[in-house]
Amino acid sequence: MNSMNKPTCVIADDHRMFRQAIRLLLEEEGFEVLGEASDGHEAVKLVKTHSPQLALLDYGMPLLNGASAAEEIQKRSPGTQVVLLTMYDDETFALEAVKCGVRGYVLKQQAAQELAGALRHVLSGSIYLSPSISESVVEALVSKKEQPGDLLTAREKQVLQLIAEGNTTKDIAALLHLSVKTAESHRSNIMNRLDVHNVASLVRYAIRRGMIEA
Secondary structure, rough: OHHOOOOEEEEOOOOOHHHHHHHHHHHHHHOOOEEEOOOHHHHHHHHHOOOOOEEEEOOOOOOHHHHHHHHHHHHHOOEEEEEEOOOOOHHHHHHHHHHOOOOEEEEEHHHHHHHHHHHHHHHHHOEEEOOOHHHHHHHHHOOOOOOOHHOOOOHHHHHHHHHHHHHHHHHHHHHHHHOOOHHHHEEEEEEEHHHOHHHHHHHHHHHHHOOOOO
16 A cells, blocks of 8 residues: 555554554554654644544553543644543443544454454544443433543643652643642642542542553
8 A cells, every 4th residue: 555545643552562563453454653652741742743644542541641632632633533542441431532532442452353443434434432332332422421520621630640640749730831839729629629638539539530550
């Protein structure tokens, strides 16, 4: 296939060997991989630089998880379609992803069989969900099930993940290009919205939401 006609993508996952395996799989299937990233912030920068047709992101990345990175990518490169590759076979995570603008949700354990087809499905303008979770997600959407993540804004979700990963308020301010006062304000708002009063509770919440791994 001529490289001019190949669909373009970037890959983001914090496990290097997994990224390389996915890259080989996609290149064999006729995709052009424009770059790789190891965390959500790097992924957003890659997309901004290359404007690929597709961004393939791991859900549980450090600094900025896949769902939050998807929201940032939608702002910076609306033409890029985001697909999450994840181990979470839970309707809660899939619903959160779709609400963040994700167009595909593929389980890692099924990636070898599904991934290339899922990406082509998304390129055709459709949403792809791994078959094992698609039915429960549709049912939840029909019932308009409220998600706990709706309590937080996109920025607050980013701050929460960074807190749960052990970053100080000063670290968070630097990573997100905020003043320390603004970062502290986000921290207080998160605790108030979630009705929690210590970092340990925030970490438990972030684990339940798939923002970090236990």
